[in-house]
Amino acid sequence: MLYSELTAVYERLENTSKRLEKTFILAKLFEHAKDEDLHELVYLASGSVFPDYEEKEIGVSSQIIIKAISTSFGVSTGEVEKKWKSIGDLGKVAEQVATIKKQKTLFSMHLTIKKVFENIKKIAEMTGKGAIEKKIALISELLTAAKPLEARYIVRTVLEDMRVGVGSGVMRDAIIWAFFGKQLGIKYDEKNKSVEIHDREKYKQYANAAQQAFDRSNDFAVVIKAAKKSFKHLGDIELEPGIPVKVMLALKVKNLKEGFETVGKPCAIETKYDGFRMMINKTEDGKIKIFTRRLDEVTAQFPEVVEYVKKHVKGKSFILDSEAVGYDPKKFRYRPFQEISQRIKRKYEIQRMMHELPVEVNVFDILYFDGKNLISTPFKERRKILNKIVTESKWKLKLAKQLITADEKDAEKFYHEALKEGEEGIMMKNLTAPYKPGARVGYMLKLKPELNEFDLAIVGAEYGTGKRKGWLSSFILACQDKGKLLEIGKVGTGIKEKEEEGLSFIELTKLLKPLIIREEGKIVHVKPEIIVTITYQEIQKSPTYASGFALRFPRMSRLRPDRSIKDIAFLEEIRKEYSMQGRKRK
Numbered sequence: 001m002l003y004s005e006l007t008a009v010y011e012r013l014e015n016t017s018k019r020l021e022k023t024f025i026l027a028k029l030f031e032h033a034k035d036e037d038l039h040e041l042v043y044l045a046s047g048s049v050f051p052d053y054e055e056k057e058i059g060v061s062s063q064i065i066i067k068a069i070s071t072s073f074g075v076s077t078g079e080v081e082k083k084w085k086s087i088g089d090l091g092k093v094a095e096q097v098a099t100i101k102k103q104k105t106l107f108s109m110h111l112t113i114k115k116v117f118e119n120i121k122k123i124a125e126m127t128g129k130g131a132i133e134k135k136i137a138l139i140s141e142l143l144t145a146a147k148p149l150e151a152r153y154i155v156r157t158v159l160e161d162m163r164v165g166v167g168s169g170v171m172r173d174a175i176i177w178a179f180f181g182k183q184l185g186i187k188y189d190e191k192n193k194s195v196e197i198h199d200r201e202k203y204k205q206y207a208n209a210a211q212q213a214f215d216r217s218n219d220f221a222v223v224i225k226a227a228k229k230s231f232k233h234l235g236d237i238e239l240e241p242g243i244p245v246k247v248m249l250a251l252k253v254k255n256l257k258e259g260f261e262t263v264g265k266p267c268a269i270e271t272k273y274d275g276f277r278m279m280i281n282k283t284e285d286g287k288i289k290i291f292t293r294r295l296d297e298v299t300a301q302f303p304e305v306v307e308y309v310k311k312h313v314k315g316k317s318f319i320l321d322s323e324a325v326g327y328d329p330k331k332f333r334y335r336p337f338q339e340i341s342q343r344i345k346r347k348y349e350i351q352r353m354m355h356e357l358p359v360e361v362n363v364f365d366i367l368y369f370d371g372k373n374l375i376s377t378p379f380k381e382r383r384k385i386l387n388k389i390v391t392e393s394k395w396k397l398k399l400a401k402q403l404i405t406a407d408e409k410d411a412e413k414f415y416h417e418a419l420k421e422g423e424e425g426i427m428m429k430n431l432t433a434p435y436k437p438g439a440r441v442g443y444m445l446k447l448k449p450e451l452n453e454f455d456l457a458i459v460g461a462e463y464g465t466g467k468r469k470g471w472l473s474s475f476i477l478a479c480q481d482k483g484k485l486l487e488i489g490k491v492g493t494g495i496k497e498k499e500e501e502g503l504s505f506i507e508l509t510k511l512l513k514p515l516i517i518r519e520e521g522k523i524v525h526v527k528p529e530i531i532v533t534i535t536y537q538e539i540q541k542s543p544t545y546a547s548g549f550a551l552r553f554p555r556m557s558r559l560r561p562d563r564s565i566k567d568i569a570f571l572e573e574i575r576k577e578y579s580m581q582g583r584k585r586k
């Protein structure tokens, strides 16, 4: 397929904010694509060259792009920067420069999606000496061959800043429309931008199957290839130890009564440990692989966990769900999450970190065991398997503390004891429920003392003045709504001046600088990759921010390297908290 066919689609997607229209545009693209193009097409359509589960980033900064545009079109970097300042989007800068230059000298070749995909993938995988020059050469090779519109999207793909608004929900629906549209009687009215679906029940069933297929594989290329074959193939997508699965999430409850009403009696009550989620896989050939809940592989960072699993868990292959908690190796006391979070991203001095900040693994679920997928097996049975295969060892690997009860008094006692021991709270779990990867469905609930906090993404920042000159010192925050990021305020408190005192301006500046995609005077816009927990006193309505809300007295409490953009607070949650707040005041 020619890349120009795809860029025409990008442009149409960019020009509409309507979800149905986006779904229709993509569905048409998928429907008519040849089998041999599907792989590259699916990744490029969602603005990437990797499946969701691979932690890899393309990793190209704005500065590299500026150099590549300059080399490709023979304009100075100063000129490119000047245009960038006025247009604010390097993709459009490349398009504009290409338009001017191409009229005179260069001619475009026919770029294919395979060629674009191949070059960008090479760019992402390139490291070591001379990598920057090679990256610039690979981008330039594409840009010199590109038509102006193609130049726009090559630059944006490389920068991972597509702006076409295709989230995983739209991808999933587009796959259904493309391959089962006729069968389900889906009729899209292009004029009124509305849809008619003949068999809604069946449509829901198909959308659920596609979602499940995605939650299991985390790879739309796998989903689309199965869907193209048949509906049955979609259902046959299996878990595979070694390929990360999305974790099941918990709903929040206000008290034990509400908890019992949701999960039924009796239920399992477990300690809610304050650590981070670890999905521990043992592959069919005996390798241990560890993933975070954002599907990043962290095996190398936790060699001790690999050893514990080999020693304390029986079985040829499995996928375990667990919470790793840090502890002080001298005093044998648990540590709060923020003190061990640095281990997740740490790439060097791993042995030292392991001794200074060791973790204990608390296993609470199992999704796969010795060739058998267990996600449809009731929780109670899954736990029985865990009881059989885990040999517990304190400070290394154990099972989550559990009480099965129908008695509210016993539950209350368990909850208070957990809090007394310094734990975050408890989890309440439905004994007969399956495991639903990626879903927040009320099969497990969390109960903890009320705290005003949200996880939000940093989408921009402002350089400071005076003592804070040269550092980013005020951070623009965003929540999510239907695949879009909406700003909800700024935060500058809770952050330290000195690096050794904790989360500092210096650390945040270092983290954010490589993510800058645009600068406007003192303000920078960044790729939304840094997630932080923000505490606040109150939510207010605000016309200033796109979310319609602002947080009063926001304070940055911690970095969340274990979270991705998909984990940040939804506008709906904020709206709900806002209305509850009103009720409390009255």
Ligand code: ATP
Pocket: 248, 249, 250, 251, 270, 271, 272, 273, 274, 275, 276, 277, 323, 364, 400, 427, 444, 446
């Ligand atoms: P929170 O910020 O309240 O921890 P969350 O956004 O991390 O919530 P939720 O799924 O909403 O994630 O809450 C459950 C989290 O609690 C799990 O993701 C897991 O990391 C952690 N956890 C600790 N102990 C347990 C346990 N026994 N069973 C399940 N999850 C547990």
